[in-house]
Amino acid sequence: MTSFLRRPGVVIACGALILTLAMGVRHTGGLFLQPMTLDQGWSREMFSFSIALQNLLWGVFQPFAGAFADRYGAGKTLVGGALLYVLGLVIMANADTAFGLNMGAGLLIGMGLAGTTFSVVLGVVGRMAPPEKRSLALGIASAGGSFGQFAVLPVGQGLIASVGWQSALLWLAVGILFIIPLAFAVTGTNGAPAGGQSVGESLREATRTASFHFLFWSFFVCGFQTAFVMLHLPAFVVDSGMSANVGMTAVALIGLFNIAGSFLSGWLGGIYSKKWLLAGIYALRVVAILAILMLPLTTVTLYVFAAAMGLLWLGTVPLTNGLVGHIFGMKYVGMLYGLVFLGHQIGGFLGAWLGGWIFDAFGSYELAWWLAIGLSVAAALLCIPVREKPLARVAEAT
Template identity: 50%
Template sequence: MSIASPTPAGAAPNPGPAGLSTLQVLVCGAFIVTLSMGIRHGFGLWLQPVTQSQGWTRETFAFALAVQNLSWGVFGIFAGMAADRFGAFKVLVVGAALYALGLLGMAMSTTSLGFALTAGILIGAAQAGTTYAVIYGVIGRQIPAEKRSWAMGVAAAAGSFGQFLMVPVEGWLISSFGWQEALMVLGAAVLLIMPLAWGLREPGFAGGTMPRREQSILQALREAFKYRSFQLLMAGYFVCGFQVVFIGVHMPSYLKDNGLSPQVASYALALIGLFNVIGTYAAGALGQRMPKRYILAFIYMARAVVISIFLLVPLSPASVYVFSAVMGVLWLSTVPPTNAVVAQIFGVAHLSMLGGFVFFSHQIGSFMGVWLGGVLYDRTGSYNIVWYISIALGVFAALINLPVRESPIVRGPQRMGAAA
């Protein structure tokens, strides 16, 4: 796959004196991810209020969120392309507007189709333009390679802190004002992404111009999809999506079904967010010091073990909180090393787009996890089968990440000349 050349794909461009500072990128990116991911992580709290109010089954709600995750993955590819072409600022502004409209539509929907279109397609498209793929593209272009994995860990930790911060707030809004009014409040709050996006206006994209690239989009895609390690990363990310979205959406109802109070679920999701601040930051920092494939393999195997123990011990608030804390360390800690490996192998010119394709695999897994959770619960009255699938997939993902090759692809003069 490599052709001898002095130009490694993973080399990071120097943003130069006109580039954005590391502090500016991290502060603005962190606050944006805190809002976008924080709101998204609390959607499981709406499952029972919405279904009981509307007279829908859990499968109806789960299907809408499954569509949301799939829409996020599909639109994430195009949001990544747009961010690579026009810069992150414009994509973030459009994404914030769609997010607000989606939350408003989610509150006002009276049919399952309307709910699927707003909570599903519209919010999914909004998340594509306001979360990791777009923010990581800015990080990759503006922060040197020797700090890139760490910076991605900081951004992911911000998303985790958003879960810790926003989930209790969302639970309080629902209990205090009602589920529809809570969605409207969040719709107004998400518009704060727009002024924050101003801080991520990259000078190299001024006036809609695009920095010179050695590859076209099609050439970058052909190179990536033929590369075995890219395929393995996509397969592992599928598992990540399956596990975290199933747990995030269905665990509140699982706990209530077993006699625990809604407050236990809110605290559990908040603990996941709090401890994932530690996990994502640690994964990003460790990625600067050790092979990222080992970090990923450990995370997936540890998830399988933790879920197994959770199902074996008697269910109680204490066991839920311990599970949430440990799972929180592993929750989104796959994000920094996965995206850092993509940047390390292929470079940063098309990082948002390639990250979008990897994330699309994640969202297919998310679709399957949240949808199967609803379907199998309605068919069997239990979540047990989906828990067992999550354990098996964790072992699978751990094994397939071990052979990933992290060294940069080296492109020869012939290929670069053809691309030019």
């Protein structure tokens, strides 16, 4: 049984399912914005801040979760992260103050996401796959997060409609518990081999390398855009006179099309330059956002926008993770990718929170959309100078 669980196909499948659950539940956050704020008498900024805090703390704890998985194994990290995630959902369901909301939706779910998502799962997949197939394997696993967005969102909307938002959160917590048995597939998958660089040496090397900073700040932009769209698109749709189901469908379509987008990015990253593919993704996001601003907002234009954003959504993940492993080696890839992912989540904090603040201040999301466009241009330019070659130390080791 143990040998079966260590097979590459099984590890990739279980990793994809873990991301399906963790990312799927996380993406339901926007569905709870209106019912929770209306029932509790909260402002959108207050709710947005808790989700922004979640994004920030997810990023802050991600390098530690990655380092723990590198040292002690992904299985232990996943189990601990799942338990924190469940506790956060339970507290969120019972929160009636800003403190309770920030503790549950912000701190605990943020910590839970750090232990159940990309740096932990993709670190396992990246080490398991041979270099020539690594980008494709990362793309397949990343697609699990996209499938969760597509599959779990209708479940979340259905639960809110049928049992109310409080019970919906508790049922989603039950779903997160399924991560624990899936973690057995990677329980024995420890990362960093003995010898070679220390953790401190790896950190110093990365922070002294310009490409690391280019990847950090371009990923910051990705976090800003995805957090803003995921949290505020459903409310943006309702504000425009459409139903909540139309907004939910748009977000679900992003997830559906990103299944193909993540797989395609992983596959193309094994053939073509990863940095140019990243630059292309950020440039195409400019076109998609301009379209949603300039064209009349109908269900057709909304769904086309969602499909286009879906193709470009998490395609940045296998490409960025692949570049980190390619440039710096695989020994501490969980920790180093976690650090780059911190940039993503700092952007996510600002995208989620500023979206709510801008709406409360100006009565619309237009300024936030234009900010997302400007940042996307900057991200495309930041990807171009990335030096897409292994460091001399890594090249000599191989």
